[in-house]
Amino acid sequence: MSYSKIYNxxxxxxxxxxxxxxxxxxxxxxxxxILASFTDTTRLFTDGLTLIPRWDRMGFFNYARxxxxxEGAYWAWYSNxxxxxxxFTVGGLFFTSMVGYSLATYRFRGRTFIFILVLIVMMIPIxxxxxxxxxxxxxxxxxxxxxxxxxxxxVAGNAIFFFRQFSTSLPVxxxxxxxxxGATEYGIYFRIMVPLMKPAFGAMTIxxxxxxxxxxxxxxxxxxxxMNFTIPIGLASLLTPYGNNYALLIPGAVLAVVPxxxxxxxxxxxxxxxxxxxxxxx
Numbered sequence: 270m271s272y273s274k275i276y277n278x279x280x281x282x283x284x285x286x287x288x289x290x291x292x293x294x295x296x297x298x299x300x301x302x303i304l305a306s307f308t309d310t311t312r313l314f315t316d317g318l319t320l321i322p323r324w325d326r327m328g329f330f331n332y333a334r335x336x337x338x339x340e341g342a343y344w345a346w347y348s349n350x351x352x353x354x355x356x357f358t359v360g361g362l363f364f365t366s367m368v369g370y371s372l373a374t375y376r377f378r379g380r381t382f383i384f385i386l387v388l389i390v391m392m393i394p395i396x397x398x399x400x401x402x403x404x405x406x407x408x409x410x411x412x413x414x415x416x417x418x419x420x421x422x423x424v425a426g427n428a429i430f431f432f433r434q435f436s437t438s439l440p441v442x443x444x445x446x447x448x449x450x451g452a453t454e455y456g457i458y459f460r461i462m463v464p465l466m467k468p469a470f471g472a473m474t475i476x477x478x479x480x481x482x483x484x485x486x487x488x489x490x491x492x493x494x495x496m497n498f499t500i501p502i503g504l505a506s507l508l509t510p511y512g513n514n515y516a517l518l519i520p521g522a523v524l525a526v527v528p529x530x531x532x533x534x535x536x537x538x539x540x541x542x543x544x545x546x547x548x549x550x551x
Contacts, residue, residue, distance in 0.1 A: 299526075306331055306520040313515070331520040343521055345496045346503035350482060351528065353415050353499060357481035360423045362470060368424070369432025370458060370466075374441060384433065391426040395486070403490060417491040418484070418499070425480070428473050435469040436462075471536040478532045482525075500525045 301318055307327040308318070316326070335343060372384050402421045411417035439462055447457040463470075485501040492498055498506065504521055507514040 302519065303523060306523045310515040310519070331516050334516050335520045335524070338517065342495060342498075343503065343517060346498050346500050347524070349415065349497060350500040350525075353418055353488075354478050354481040354528070356415065357419045357423055358474060358477045360419065361425060361428055361477045362473060364424045365428035365473070366432045366463075366466065366470065367458070369429045369434075370436045370439075370462060372429070372433045373436035374439065374444065374462075387426045387429050387433075391430065399487070399490065402487075406491060412491060413493045413497055414491075418488045419481075422480075422484075422487065425477070428477060431473060432466070432469055435466060439465055471538070475533055475536050479529055482529055 300320075304318055304322055304327075305313055307329065308323075309326065309328075309330065312326055316323075338344070372380060372387075398421075406412055406417045406421065409417075411420065443461050443465075444457050447461050452460065483501060484499070485505070488499050489502050489505075492502065495503075495506070500521075504518055504525070507518045507521075
């Protein structure tokens with residue numbers, strides 16, 4: 270064993286120990302949430318929670334109430350959130366990738382100005398845009414619709430910036446080769462460049478999906494009817510001054526995490542490589 274390996278061993282142990290402890294601290298609230306979802310809400314507030322599960326007091330009754338909800342409001346919220354997340358993510362990836370790609374690979378008048386505008390938009394607090402965006406959605410008559418939630422924020426400035434940074438590392442020679450073979454600019458993009466941008470697409474799929482899934486303030490302004498709510502708004506509506514429906518709130522919060530976990534598991538490798546490439550190159 271070389272001296273460098275012996276020297277680096279304690280360093281690696283410290284790093285792994287630190288991140289393990291950090292992961293445990295982050296997961297403790299979610300662990301308590303899962304325990305609470307299997308515990309009767311009446312006993313939950315009288316007996317409290319402990320790190321050691323009390324199996325005799327746990328069951329699937331809260332989830333049974335959620336599944337057999339007569340009004341079906343929770344599953345309507347769930348369906349709305351999934352539809353919005355899919356449309357938001359797919360549309361966002363399509364438009365922001367094309368804008369970022371064009372800003373990085375093409376030379377045209379005003380390119381730098383457009384990129385500066387993207388950076389400026391990223392710096393503007395979302396609260397400043399709420400009123401003009403609301404007036405715009407009213408004029409377009411998309412209030413209380415999924416389009417009203419999706420369209421104003423689908424083309425995100427941070428996604429354009431990310432794709433632009435990633436696209437600067439793409440080999441321009443492949444574009445020239447595609448033109449020689451008779452491919453159109455759209456053909457070059459979709460057939461040649463998109464496969465090379467898979468890490469960027471994987472990273473932004475997770476970020477855009479989480480962004481749309483967790484949106485609260487804007488959907489709260491746009492959506493008005495209970496059956497049109499998304500998961501965050503619907504769960505928040507269960508907390509009222511007249512009583513809190515914890516039997517639906519707690520298991521509903523656990524089930525709300527499932528789609529995000531699935532998206533991350535399918536894109537985790539591309540997510541890591543995409544963030545590394547987008548952060549280093551450009």
